[in-house]
Amino acid sequence: MGTTALGTATLAYAAGIERRHWTLRQATLPVLSEGARSLRVLHISDLHMMPNQRSKQRWVAALADLKPDLVVNTGDNLAHRQAVPAVVRALGPLLDVPGVFVFGSNDYYAPRPKNPARYLFPSKKRIHGVPLPWRDLRAALIERGWLDLTHVRRLLMVDGQPIAVAGVDDPHLRRDRYADIAGRPDRSAALRLGITHSPEPRVLDAFAADGYDLVMAGHTHGGQLRIPGYGAIVTNCELDRSRARGASRWGVHMWLHVSAGLGTSPYAPVRFACPPEASLLTLVPRSTPDPDTHPGIERAPFGAGADVS
Template structure:
């Protein structure tokens, strides 16, 4: 091997190591705190209904000292949503409940629905990220978290716990028939407790689940729900340009890892890319942390193939428009 070849090989290795270090630094130090708001319009309401603005939050994974995240969440009240839906994984620490409640602030005074995820019940633990690819069925959970305190804080302020219950409510003149299940990622879902056709008079039939597992989505679709909201995937969290998510951390395909899609003939699905990360994997790449403002509008008689698109614009919450 010539000395010039060894020199070139060394330079290439150093360059690759430097690029990797820059990528890790960007993913952990910049993008995971580059919070964004995605705006999506979805035609799911009964014909003749007025529109409904729904703020979809998921996967806060809050630590007590995460001030940037907490301050950004407080700004979302300025969006003036009609309804807030939280699809779980709010906690990452035993002392996170006050931080979550304070960060949500005045949003807790608005109509709200919630279900919990695995990281409301149990603290995250360090794990090999390749386990999501090669050992998808293995579940590693940490110490119990104070989910009961969080539930009490939410319900005392008027939000409705949708865990294995069906409820009807009216928000901004829209009659909603809603149902939810406990976290399918931990196999805590018991869909039979909420099974059945929702009230056909309702202008919106809404399903809630933390992890968008197909077995649960199929049941919601079979029962005739218009829209199902979920989280859990983090949008893939570490994605590649022009390829997207490497994994979904559940059984849905990569094309549905975040944002809106159809599930079955008549049901729309929205999966939130989430706002946080596990403290043991504090990085995002090509997948900014986000909340979503859904504008629900009446569906036309001809079933749309996809949701409408909007151009990009910046706001105090840094908007991504789908």
């Protein structure tokens, strides 16, 4: 009876409280070229938005108060065929800030009920739901000035500094074609930034080999269910569990930042020891003391509200 009561309480907490505990993760990363001015980059991922998730929309919109220099969206914005207006409403104030994005599997296809064992014993077979209106979302983001980085390389000016950016389509669906963007980015840029939805090692290795400073990704949900003292149980990709969320080094020169995201599948609406999050990254020159020895990562609530879904 005690075990049953504990399990019931844990499930109630994971489904009723933690999945709505919107959290801001902050980190300082030494990835800019020498002499560059620091940049504030807001990383948003895995909204998995449903039309009626009003508090999530309000919380994301309030992130504009952080005044980032750049917004990076690494996909899985949608979870419903009628969610495009909700996503645009949530991102609305941030669309006035320079932004880049790629899409994830749940921008293209709606989620479907799945056996949880599929996450413990991964299969290459993909179960897709109905197609989602990702083209409508793409058009809305582009109309407001954000750049779709799907198999695109560009040089952007952010806060008066040149930023080399590139991205790939979702590796989780094997839609990535890194060859389309291969090659060393502009070495005169203050930052060489790559983005992808799923942080598959084959894609990260390609970015690192070309000399990128930082790659940003989502998809993992930070494990979504984490065991205190152990961490993520799974990452739902080939990335090792220790990198399921937050910042880490990839190779010698490149940094990786993985967002635990702000949503869940409507068929698995639980989080445990892994609150939904957005990330504010302060990027500084490489000569800045290493965050490994000078801790610069923290999590803190930002705003409040209860989701009605």
